[in-house]
Amino acid sequence: EPEVTQTPSHQVTQMGQEVILRCVPISNHLYFYWYRQILGQKVEFLVSFYNNEISEKSEIFDDQFSVERPDGSNFTLKIRSTKLEDSAMYFCASSEETGYTFGSGTRLTVV
Amino acid sequence: DAKTTQPTSMDCAEGRAANLPCNHSTISGNEYVYWYRQIHSQGPQYIIHGLKNNETNEMASLIITEDRKSSTLILPHATLRDTAVYYCIVRFNTGNQFYFGTGTSLTVIP
Numbered sequence: 001e002p003e004v005t006q007t008p009s010h011q012v013t014q015m016g017q018e019v020i021l022r023c024v025p026i027s028n029h030l031y032f033y034w035y036r037q038i039l040g041q042k043v044e045f046l047v048s049f050y051n052n053e054i055s056e057k058s059e060i061f062d063d064q065f066s067v068e069r070p071d072g073s074n075f076t077l078k079i080r081s082t083k084l085e086d087s088a089m090y091f092c093a094s095s096e097e098t099g100y101t102f103g104s105g106t107r108l109t110v111v
Numbered sequence: 112d113a114k115t116t117q118p119t120s121m122d123c124a125e126g127r128a129a130n131l132p133c134n135h136s137t138i139s140g141n142e143y144v145y146w147y148r149q150i151h152s153q154g155p156q157y158i159i160h161g162l163k164n165n166e167t168n169e170m171a172s173l174i175i176t177e178d179r180k181s182s183t184l185i186l187p188h189a190t191l192r193d194t195a196v197y198y199c200i201v202r203f204n205t206g207n208q209f210y211f212g213t214g215t216s217l218t219v220i221p
Contacts, residue, residue: 004154033208035209035211037152039152042211042212042213043149043155043198043209043211044211045208045209045210048207048208056207056208058208089152091154091155093154099145099157099160100155100157100209101157102154102155102156102157103154104153104154105152105153105154107152
């Protein structure tokens with residue numbers, strides 16, 4: 001069964017550093033998403049991406065965040081200057097038009 | 112915000128059917144009901160979705176009331192591996208974000 005692949009599975013970074021989280025969506029999917037889940041809290045929407053541009057973003061997705069689909073297969077989330085409160089699980093997802101497939105996530109720890 | 116209401120937690124005996132209810136009284140005519148589950152901190156896993164007819168797949172059955180204001184996810188023979196948080200989500204079918212609520216924490220008991 002096709003999968004959404006995320007790397008790395010765990011990333012530790014120092015506060016203020018830039019971090020890039022990587023995702024390989026399912027190849028024929030058209031919509032791409034990033035969600036995050038702070039430990040013990042709900043899964044929260046960050047951003048959706050369609051036709052090479054952001055289609056929707058939440059209040060969480062401020063100027064510190066950016067997304068890119070650099071080469072037609074990868075989908076990345078960049079956090080420019082990480083803060084302690086960015087520590088969370090980050091999930092990538094992709095879809096055709098109906099239900100999503102989520103990746104297994106990247107655990108980001110900011111120290 | 113999530114447009115659904117689910118019980119916070121439920122228990123189910125192993126081998127028995129688990130029936131997870133969800134209220135979505137403000138659902139609109141074009142919104143689908145989706146069910147996902149999350150085991151520990153893994154990525155949410157798709158289970159099933161439907162519009163107004165009952166649906167069944169290899170994992171579960173989805174029963175939607177005629178007025179579409181509530182639904183029930185049925186796991187016909189629960190196993191210990193079905194212990195997870197189950198999310199009921201309503202949304203339009205194309206490209207929109209999912210609003211996750213707090214879900215129902217299902218514990219399957221040996």
